[in-house]
Amino acid sequence: MDSLVVSNIRQRPLRSAISILGVALGVALVMLFTGLARGMSDDLQKRSSNVTAEIIFTRPGSTQLIASSANVSTKYVALLQQIEGVESVSPVIRHVYPSGSFGFDQVEGVEWDGFSKMNNIRLIQGHPPTGPDEILIDETKASRNHPVGSTLKVFGDKLYRVAGIYAPESGARVKMTLAALQDALEAPNKCTFIYVKVKNPSEQLAVAKRINEALPGNKIQPTRELFATIENSIPGLKVFLRMLVVLAAIVSALVIMLAMHTTITERTREIGILKAMGASRAYIIGEIEREALLISFLGLLVGFALAGIGGFGIHKATGLIFEFGARWALTAAAIGLIGGALGALYPAARAANLDPVNALAYE
Amino acid sequence: MATILKADNLEKVYRIGKVDVPALRGVSLAVQEGEFVAVMGPSGCGKSTMLHLLGGLLTPTKGRILIDGEDLTAASDAKRTDIRRRKIGFVFQRFNLFPTLTAEGNLRLAERIHGNGADDPDRRLEILRMLHLEDKMHHKPLELSGGEQQRVALARAVVNRPAIVLADEPTGNLDSENSELVLKMFRELNDRFNQTIIMITHNPEAAAACQRIIQMRDGHIV
Numbered sequence: 085m086d087s088l089v090v091s092n093i094r095q096r097p098l099r100s101a102i103s104i105l106g107v108a109l110g111v112a113l114v115m116l117f118t119g120l121a122r123g124m125s126d127d128l129q130k131r132s133s134n135v136t137a138e139i140i141f142t143r144p145g146s147t148q149l150i151a152s153s154a155n156v157s158t159k160y161v162a163l164l165q166q167i168e169g170v171e172s173v174s175p176v177i178r179h180v181y182p183s184g185s186f187g188f189d190q191v192e193g194v195e196w197d198g199f200s201k202m203n204n205i206r207l208i209q210g211h212p213p214t215g216p217d218e219i220l221i222d223e224t225k226a227s228r229n230h231p232v233g234s235t236l237k238v239f240g241d242k243l244y245r246v247a248g249i250y251a252p253e254s255g256a257r258v259k260m261t262l263a264a265l266q267d268a269l270e271a272p273n274k275c276t277f278i279y280v281k282v283k284n285p286s287e288q289l290a291v292a293k294r295i296n297e298a299l300p301g302n303k304i305q306p307t308r309e310l311f312a313t314i315e316n317s318i319p320g321l322k323v324f325l326r327m328l329v330v331l332a333a334i335v336s337a338l339v340i341m342l343a344m345h346t347t348i349t350e351r352t353r354e355i356g357i358l359k360a361m362g363a364s365r366a367y368i369i370g371e372i373e374r375e376a377l378l379i380s381f382l383g384l385l386v387g388f389a390l391a392g393i394g395g396f397g398i399h400k401a402t403g404l405i406f407e408f409g410a411r412w413a414l415t416a417a418a419i420g421l422i423g424g425a426l427g428a429l430y431p432a433a434r435a436a437n438l439d440p441v442n443a444l445a446y447e
Numbered sequence: 448m449a450t451i452l453k454a455d456n457l458e459k460v461y462r463i464g465k466v467d468v469p470a471l472r473g474v475s476l477a478v479q480e481g482e483f484v485a486v487m488g489p490s491g492c493g494k495s496t497m498l499h500l501l502g503g504l505l506t507p508t509k510g511r512i513l514i515d516g517e518d519l520t521a522a523s524d525a526k527r528t529d530i531r532r533r534k535i536g537f538v539f540q541r542f543n544l545f546p547t548l549t550a551e552g553n554l555r556l557a558e559r560i561h562g563n564g565a566d567d568p569d570r571r572l573e574i575l576r577m578l579h580l581e582d583k584m585h586h587k588p589l590e591l592s593g594g595e596q597q598r599v600a601l602a603r604a605v606v607n608r609p610a611i612v613l614a615d616e617p618t619g620n621l622d623s624e625n626s627e628l629v630l631k632m633f634r635e636l637n638d639r640f641n642q643t644i645i646m647i648t649h650n651p652e653a654a655a656a657c658q659r660i661i662q663m664r665d666g667h668i669v
Contacts, residue, residue, distance in 0.1 A: 088556060091547035357543045360504060361603075362532025363560045364525060440504045444539070 089375045092347070099343060100379060106339030107383025107424060108390055110332035111416045115391035116398075117328050118412040121321060123405035134254040135307050136203045137174070137279035138288040141295060142303045152178045152190075154271035156278060160299065164280055167298055169291035171283040174199045175275040177265045178256060181239035190256035191238050193265025193275075196220070202281050203254055210248025216264035218247040225257040228403055240268075279307070329419060336383070336423030340376050344431040348372065355435050356443025365436035372432035373425055380424030384417055391416075451610055451643050452478040452501065457510035459496050470496040471507070472666035478611070481641040483633070485654035488663035494647045495615060497663070501645065502535050502613045503527040515610040532561060536604030540616035542596040544588040550575065550599045551584040554606045561607040574602045577639075578632050594625025598632055605636060612636070614646040618653050630656045 093100045141164060143155045154177050164173045176192050176199070183189035196212040199205070210232040213220060219238065221230060226249045230236055235243040238258055250259070266272055282291045292304050348355065358368055395406035459471040471493045478484055486494050499505040501512060503519050506527075512519040514534050519527055537543075544553050554571045575581050578598040588596050597617060604612050614633070618626035630653055636642040646657065654660050662669045 087552055088545065088548060091552075095547050353543070354545060357539075357545070358560070359528070360502070360531070360537045360539075360543075361557055361560050362528055362535070364528050364532075367560065441499050444504075444543070 089371065089378055092351075092375055093378060096347075099346070103339055103343035103379045104383045104386055106343075107336045107380050107420050108387035110336040110339075110423065111384055111387025111420045112390040112394060114329055114332045114416040114419060115388065115408055115412065116394055116406070118325055118415075119391065119395055119406040119408045120404060121325060122409055122412070123407035126407050127405045131253045131255055131257075132308065134203065134205070134252045135279065137281045137307055138285060139280040139282065139292050139295070140277045140305055140307050141173075141280055141299075142277035142305070144303050152180050152276050154179075154266070154269055154274040154276050156275050156302075158273050158275055158278075160278055160302075163299060164278060164295065167291065167294050169282050169284065169287055169294065171281045172198060172202050173281070174202050174279045175262060176255075176277055176279060177262055177269070177271065177274065178276040179239065179265060179269060189258075191219075191258040191260065191265065192256040193260050193262040195262050196259070199259075199279070200250070202279060205250050205252065205254050207248045208251050210246070213247045213259075213261050213264070216261070216267060217242070217244050218260065218264075219244045220248045220250050220259045221246055222253040222257045223249060223251050224253060224403075242268075329415060332416070333419045333423040336380065336420050337427035340380060340424040340427030341431060343379065344372055344376055344428045345434075347375070348431050348435045352438065352443050352446040355438055356440050356446065359438070359440035360444060368436040369429075369432040372435055373428055376424045376428030376432075377421060380420050383424070384420040387416065387420065388413070448479040448481055450477050451480040451482075451515050452476075452645070453511075453513040454497075454501065455511045457497065457500055457512070458508045459493070459500060459505065460508045469666055471500070474510075474663075474666070474668050476661065476668060478643060478645060480610075480643055481637070482659060483637040483644045483657045484646065485657035485660045486645065486647045486663060487649070487651075487654055487660055492663040493666040494663055498613050498615055498645070498647055501611075502537060503531045533607075534610040536607070536609035536612045538597070538600050538604045538612060538614040538617045540619040542588070542593075542600045542620070544596055544600055544603070546588050549585050549587050550580060550591070550595075550602075553588075553599055553603050557603045557606050571602075571606060574606055575599075577635065578602050592625065593621050594628050597621060597625070597629050601629070601632055601636070605640075605642060610643060612642055612644045614644060616647055616649065618648065618650055626650065626653065 141156070141160060158175050161173050161175050164170055174195060176194050178190055178192050180188055180190050207220070230246055232246050232248060234246050236246065238244050244260070262275065266274060280295070282288045288306070295304050355368060391408065395408065398404055399406055454474060454476050457471050457474040458469070461468045461470055474493070474497055486497065488494050496505065500507050507520060510520065514530055517530050517534070519530055522530060545556060548556060551571055554574065555566070558566060572581065575584055578601060580595065580598055580602065583591060583595055588599070591599065601617070617633070618629055621629060633644055633646065634656055637644055646653070648654050
């Protein structure tokens with residue numbers, strides 16, 4: 085029976101290829117979208133985990149995923165430094181701006197010496213920015229053909245020169261001096277938030293409480309909460325991904341259903357012959373399901389390949405990060421196979437119930 | 448010899464729209480094991496309907512069919528399919544081979560449908576050799592002549608040692624030379640293996656090869 089399944093698929097190569105591609109499309113879509121969400125989320129998490137300051141001092145509404153404002157006075161830097169348990173503080177001004185890669189990007193203005201020391205970040209090439217038109221970038225940004233000495237637009241039309249490359253990646257990929265960004269945003273003596281590093285990490289809650297008592301009316305939160313996952317920042321994303329999975333399953337099922345329906349119509353007489361030979365209903369359904377599953381399996385492999393190639397190509401072109409995980413790969417595989425099996429069920433049942441005499445007479 | 452097929456007072460009425468069309472009007476026959484029987488008659492006399500009833504592809508409006516002791520008419524669709532699988536082999540006028548499978552592949556398919564894990568390459572080779580097809584084992588139907596295709600169909604019908612072979616105009620699409628060859632194979636199966644064969648034919652020469660000829664007219668055996 086396996087040879088009949090394989091030979092049937094080979095007999096109609098174009099239709100088989102289209103059916104395989106239909107399944108592959110659903111699989112690839114699931115893999116690409118979930119890979120993108122996961123890649124971006126993990127990248128954001130990775131960069132946030134490289135910020136060793138435990139507390140962020142800010143104002144309500146100053147930071148969102150795709151927006152930020154400089155509404156914290158830098159006068160709080162000195163005040164925070166005096167609070168018991170605080171080891172060091174570093175003001176950061178963050179600007180979110182429209183960008184071609186994913187619609188938005190970020191740049192941070194920092195006092196490099198204090199910031200880098202606090203977060204154990206080092207320069208691996210070049211030197212710290214000395215002027216208002218110099219920036220530092222991380223390795224990922226540098227890998228997109230931005231070596232030390234090159235220029236690039238960060239926001240607006242002004243060109244900035246890459247003075248150095250830092251590692252590990254931390255927060256925004258592009259950093260400039262605090263003063264330069266304050267100037268550019270016309271926000272003198274302002275920042276978006278202030279990192280606070282405590283002397284004893286086990287006492288960070290106590291220090292946070294002291295800060296809140298000393299400087300009420302502000303927002304004090306653990307650093308890790310600022311860099312929320314992409315899914316938490318965009319609540320609809322989880323729903324979107326689930327809907328995508330459902331749609332992919334439906335696409336796979338419909339493609340297979342149409343392919344099997346056409347196949348069965350063309351092979352009505354063959355089904356009649358099978359019945360004349362004594363093939364049971366279960367046998368006929370099994371044959372059609374096996375053919376559908378084989379097409380789905382091939383679609384799965386092509387889908388994985390397309391996702392890999394697509395993800396690589398998109399990453400090269402745009403810098404977007406994809407991370408393909410086993411869980412979503414299994415989900416995509418299940419979608420392809422189950423969708424295919426379910427899609428073939430109705431045509432298979434119809435085939436099994438064909439009248440053998442009429443089927444044998446079919447032209 | 449034992450009676451391998453018994454049909455009692457078979458009637459078959461087709462409902463076409465609002466009209467009842469009687470195809471069989473009370474046919475009774477008995478076939479002994481090892482008999483080679485021809486069924487002849489003009490077009491529309493009910494030959495094919497009777498063959499389909501005997502093969503369990505249709506259910507009669509009235510009457511009873513026993514195949515090797517098993518009641519076909521009282522059986523459910525699944526049971527009829529099971530009896531057909533175990534007891535009956537079909538040969539059709541249009542060969543009805545699977546075009547994507549080789550000659551051996553068609554026989555193998557029959558074995559698989561038969562079930563019980565049957566996979567007997569020696570048996571397949573024996574059958575194909577007997578039908579002078581051993582050189583054509585790996586050829587697909589489109590690579591075979593009409594006579595060769597019909598012999599492959601015959602091989603497929605007998606590979607599982609059915610109690611009865613039902614042949615519907617097996618030489619209808621063949622020239623005289625190939626017809627003679629196929630009929631010779633039928634006779635050989637009957638002679639060597641005591642295979643019971645019921646064959647519908649328009650061809651008097653084909654009927655002459657049989658041990659008994661049943662004449663039908665207007666849904667009756669005459």
